[in-house]
Amino acid sequence: MSHTASIRAKARELLESGDVTCVIGYEVGPRGWTRPAFIENPEEVGRLVWNQACTHNLTTYLPGRLRPGKNKEPAKPVAVVVKACDSRAIQVLLAENQFTRDQVFVIGVVCPGILSGAERQAIPEDGPQDGAPLQARCRRCPERVPVVSDTLIGELVAPPTAIAEEDELSRLSGLNPEQRLAYWLEQFDRCLRCYACRQACPMCNCPTCLFERDDSLWLGMGTGLNEKRAFHLGRAYHLAGRCVGCDECERVCPMNIPISHLNRMLAKEVEAAFGYRAGLAPVPGPLVTVIDRGEGRP
Amino acid sequence: MTASPGPSAAGLAAFEPKILGFLCTWCSYTGADLAGTARLHYPSNLRAVRVPCSGRVAPELILRAFDQGADGVLVLGCHIGECHYDNGNHRTAKRVPVLKALLSFAGLEPERLRLDWVSASEGERFARLVGEFTEALRLLGPCTWRASAPPLPASLTWVGIPPGADPAPGGAV
Amino acid sequence: MKVISVPALHTWLDALAREKVLIAPKEEAGVLLYRRVGKAAEITFPGKDALRPVTPIKEAFFPSTERLLLIERLPAEETGGPRRIRMSESLPDEEQVIFGVRPCDASGLRVLDAAFLDQSPPDPYYKRRRERSTLIGLACPEMGPTCFCKSVGGGPDDANDVDLMLYEVEGGYAARPVSKKGTLLLEGVELIETKGDPPRSALMDPVPIPDMLAWPPHFQDTFWGQMAERCLSCRLCAYVCPTCRCFDVRDEALPGEDGRELYERVRCWDSCAGEPYRRIAGGHNPRAEKGQRLRNRFFCKFHYYPQQYGPAACTGCGRCIDVCPVNIDITEVLSHLVEG
Numbered sequence: 006m007s008h009t010a011s012i013r014a015k016a017r018e019l020l021e022s023g024d025v026t027c028v029i030g031y032e033v034g035p036r037g038w039t040r041p042a043f044i045e046n047p048e049e050v051g052r053l054v055w056n057q058a059c060t061h062n063l064t065t066y067l068p069g070r071l072r073p074g075k076n077k078e079p080a081k082p083v084a085v086v087v088k089a090c091d092s093r094a095i096q097v098l099l100a101e102n103q104f105t106r107d108q109v110f111v112i113g114v115v116c117p118g119i120l121s122g123a124e125r126q127a128i129p130e131d132g133p134q135d136g137a138p139l140q141a142r143c144r145r146c147p148e149r150v151p152v153v154s155d156t157l158i159g160e161l162v163a164p165p166t167a168i169a170e171e172d173e174l175s176r177l178s179g180l181n182p183e184q185r186l187a188y189w190l191e192q193f194d195r196c197l198r199c200y201a202c203r204q205a206c207p208m209c210n211c212p213t214c215l216f217e218r219d220d221s222l223w224l225g226m227g228t229g230l231n232e233k234r235a236f237h238l239g240r241a242y243h244l245a246g247r248c249v250g251c252d253e254c255e256r257v258c259p260m261n262i263p264i265s266h267l268n269r270m271l272a273k274e275v276e277a278a279f280g281y282r283a284g285l286a287p288v289p290g291p292l293v294t295v296i297d298r299g300e301g302r303p
Numbered sequence: 304m305t306a307s308p309g310p311s312a313a314g315l316a317a318f319e320p321k322i323l324g325f326l327c328t329w330c331s332y333t334g335a336d337l338a339g340t341a342r343l344h345y346p347s348n349l350r351a352v353r354v355p356c357s358g359r360v361a362p363e364l365i366l367r368a369f370d371q372g373a374d375g376v377l378v379l380g381c382h383i384g385e386c387h388y389d390n391g392n393h394r395t396a397k398r399v400p401v402l403k404a405l406l407s408f409a410g411l412e413p414e415r416l417r418l419d420w421v422s423a424s425e426g427e428r429f430a431r432l433v434g435e436f437t438e439a440l441r442l443l444g445p446c447t448w449r450a451s452a453p454p455l456p457a458s459l460t461w462v463g464i465p466p467g468a469d470p471a472p473g474g475a476v
Numbered sequence: 477m478k479v480i481s482v483p484a485l486h487t488w489l490d491a492l493a494r495e496k497v498l499i500a501p502k503e504e505a506g507v508l509l510y511r512r513v514g515k516a517a518e519i520t521f522p523g524k525d526a527l528r529p530v531t532p533i534k535e536a537f538f539p540s541t542e543r544l545l546l547i548e549r550l551p552a553e554e555t556g557g558p559r560r561i562r563m564s565e566s567l568p569d570e571e572q573v574i575f576g577v578r579p580c581d582a583s584g585l586r587v588l589d590a591a592f593l594d595q596s597p598p599d600p601y602y603k604r605r606r607e608r609s610t611l612i613g614l615a616c617p618e619m620g621p622t623c624f625c626k627s628v629g630g631g632p633d634d635a636n637d638v639d640l641m642l643y644e645v646e647g648g649y650a651a652r653p654v655s656k657k658g659t660l661l662l663e664g665v666e667l668i669e670t671k672g673d674p675p676r677s678a679l680m681d682p683v684p685i686p687d688m689l690a691w692p693p694h695f696q697d698t699f700w701g702q703m704a705e706r707c708l709s710c711r712l713c714a715y716v717c718p719t720c721r722c723f724d725v726r727d728e729a730l731p732g733e734d735g736r737e738l739y740e741r742v743r744c745w746d747s748c749a750g751e752p753y754r755r756i757a758g759g760h761n762p763r764a765e766k767g768q769r770l771r772n773r774f775f776c777k778f779h780y781y782p783q784q785y786g787p788a789a790c791t792g793c794g795r796c797i798d799v800c801p802v803n804i805d806i807t808e809v810l811s812h813l814v815e816g
Contacts, residue, residue: 035811040803041706061802065708125798178408183447186410190450195504197531197540200750201710205801215363217752223363225728226744227541230450231370235363238409242362245401257801259530259712261505267405274404279397292397295390296383371731452731 008055008114011158012086015112019084020047025110029066030086031059037127041066055086055114055158058123060140062251063087064094065207071104082108088116090142092151093249093284094207100287103210113154115162118143142252142265144169152285173263174270189234195260196233202254202264203240208247215239241267246275246290249283320374320440324349324433325364327357329387330422331379337426345430346437349377356380357418358391362402365416369406374446375415377436379429382420392420411448414439477674478667481648488665489516489575496571499536501529510535510574519575522644527620528793532718533574533581534588537605540715544601545741547727567600572609573661580625580793582613582637584718590785591721610657613638614649618678622794624807627685630791632677643674650674686813688788691779699812701767706802707749709766713773713796713804714747719781719789722746722753748772774809 006014016028032042032052039058043066044050063085071080087095092113099106118139120128148164151157177185200217203209216224216236224239225232241264248268255265276282279291326332332353338345354360357380368376378399386392399418407413417436421429480488492498493515502511503520508529513519548562585606592602616623616632625631635641640658642649651667652674653659714720724746730738746753749770754763763769781789790806797805 034803034805035808036797036803036805038803043702043705066705124803182407182410182412184410185408186447189409192505195507195509197715197745199710199712199715201708201712201801204708204710213752219726222728223367225742226724226726227728227742228744229452229541231452234409234450235366235370238405239363239366242402242405245405253801257708257710257712259507259716259799260509261507267408270408271401271405274401278400292394292401295393296396 008158009053012053012055012112012114013050015156015158016044016050016053016084017047019110020044020050024082025084026081027070028053028084028086028112029063029070030112031055031061031063033127039124039128053086056123056128057117057120057137058126058128059086059088059114060119060124060253060256062091062094062205062207062253064091064098065205065210065253067095067098067109067207068103068210071108080104080108082110084110084112086112086114087151087154088114088119089146089148089151090249090251091207092153094251095153096284096287097208097247097249097290098210100289106287111151111154111156113151113157115150115157115159116143117149118146140252140256141169142250145171145250153287171269171273174266174273177266178270190230192262193230193233193237196228196237196262197260198228198233198236199259201257201259205253205257206244206248207251208244208249209240215243237262237264237267241271244268245271246279246281246292247283248272318441318445320348320437320443320445321372322349322375322377322433322437322440323368323373324351324377324379325354325357325360326351326421327359327380327387327392328353328355330381330385330420331357331429333423334379334421334425334429337424338430339426341426343426343430345433348437348440349433356386356388356391357395358386358388358393360395360399362398365402366406369411369415369446369448372446372449374443375417375436375440377433378416378418379421379432380418382422385422411446412443414443415446415448477643477645477650477652477670477672479645479648479670480642480651480665480667484666485649486516489519492573492575492661496573498573498575499533500575510576522576522614527616527623528578528580528795530795530799531716532584532793532795533577533611534584534718534721536572536574536609537585537602538588538592538721538723540745542601542743543740544725544743547739547741549737549739551737567604568608569604570608572605573612574609575612576614577611577638578614578616578793579630579632579634579637580623580791581718582611583625583630583634583791584793585611586637587719587781587785587787587789587791588721590787591781594785610661611638611640612658612661613641613654615641615643615674616677617644617675619680620794621680622797623680623792624683624794625792626679627683628788628790628792632679633674641674645670645675683792683807683810684814685810686778688779688782690813691775694813695771695775697812700771701765703804703809704766704770707766707770707804708801709749709751709769710801711745711747711750712799712801714749715745716795716799718791718793718795719777720747722748748776770804774806778810778813 019025028044030042030053031039033054034040039056041061041063042052070083073079121138121140145168147168149162216239224235250269252265258264281291326335357378360378365376380392380395383392403413403416419432498513499510500513500519501508502513502518508520509531510529510533546564550560550562552559592599619632635654639655640661641652641654653662723743725743727739727741730740755761763772777789
């Protein structure tokens, strides 16, 4: 059975039994582009698909969707289709008490990698396209199998043996401070502060973003270079030990700003200093915990 | 948007680094106080900001300090195990190095941000630390982190006339 | 038609860049943007994939951040009495020439004029920039896959809102002055007289556009909530739109200069798609749900704005479709309204 068929069957089962109120998955729109879908009616599961344009990290919808109701009653469970990277986001969100494990039915998909730019093209369902380039994050992905799931679509595979190198990170780290300063100012110059990067990120779920508050004014609201840089560096810092490297932030940026470099550089730093990689288990990251026996300091 | 050229030797001698210091109430600020009462000399380049605990020092504060033109930021807290709030300094110990790595990656010399521990009785240590840090920054030169903002307009036209001022309209500042 | 050859165009643009501020499409890091250029060689001339810059030309008239006032707080000694504030404003005074303006961008300015210029009082900053700008349009030989300018009353070779229109032809560009400014700009430029008329552009299938009054009956449709589920509430659609013009105003402190206490009143782009947009004092937010915000966005474009100001606030450029991370598609919304 194809992945698409498996997902549809599972969705129908979950919705008909009332185990979940909504299945968050992917569909293809009238233009032929792949996009997130929210299926609440078992009759509509035919909208769900799985293809190599399923780039979106659907866990970003979970904190909002699973917020307690007006009378503090807990939200009803939902199902969500996740790839390996997305699944790690679920663990991070669980560790931060954004929702409880029983509120999410995880439909994990063994992911062969997502094609670059495919979500804005009409691509054939299932089956890899010959020669089409994979997204950079997929070429670097050390696992194909979601780390948490209630049902797994696709066969278990061994982790990839050949992973792409972090060429650009190494290149940047090799520059002197003055060159790096100039590089990043040039990148942030194009930023519009549209906040698409922040909104796409599952871990950026503060009710009011610190950098947008108009009471404490941590940052001006304008698009001056200092402000834009401070926003991105501040956001990267807030994601240290929490970012799972789905790189959706970079995908949604219309200005080709290499945002993911900041996040991945910090992820490496946190891994080197604390031996911690975000999302492998639902435990809090090292930057919010006290120094314990066995957990060192950098 | 390029960094300005490095300072000349003559410029270096005249350069007085602006240092923002975050001192925790219970240890390092008291230590600084002790340096004062003991009449220990230390450079006046440090502008001290007292915080309840070094764990309160949010990275946004440090970022803002550099954005506003600080040449160096010094964060001083209690020694590990001596924090008045038990483990506030644990957070600092983990967070500041991560922030340092990020800022360094973005083009700030990592030596401009320093984290250290000073207890309430270590007045001498405090004075020595500040002296060392100031000299290190003097050698590094002025910080080029802040992207230059557009200059203020050369001549400004008043909007409305404040009471008691010259009633001639459009007076230049 | 009068044709300007490519070398003559370069010479002309170089001269313009010396006299005034020249803004033109320029590729940076793989993204096509309108940017200031110092000479024609910096311009990214149109190619198959470079139909229109990602951001619209409104930035040159309504910048993403703009200082409205400079405010200084004077110490008591200087005023000889209680502390006072002194305010000053500086209106923009640069002459701008914008090259390569696509018709969808230019018609966006006409829509913005209705709110910024045709009201009383007009916005002095926008007005000054509008007065001191000349638009050199560039017709699109064909429409892109997300374009629907023709359906909203515009067109890929529509010259109504530029000062001078250029059309791609063999060896150069056919030039057609539209306004007095455009005629003046062409003076002294080397033109070759050739036979024929400027080419017409290839069109795409039309998109059905609902009438302005067709919107209110659909206010309570469940369609809005359903479509908005996937919306991320970022602000891209508004920021890349040639007609979106909402902004936030704030007073912010400036770093002190020589001991002076300075503040500025700035305005910045904002978008009704963002969650905090409609939050009011006391914390209530009448558009707390994504469905409400998206509904507002489309109603504003096709119902509220034309009711208040005249033109519909959409030029069919398709940028919102291109940049939306989750494929919220304005043409799907329009189809829903038309098909009921």
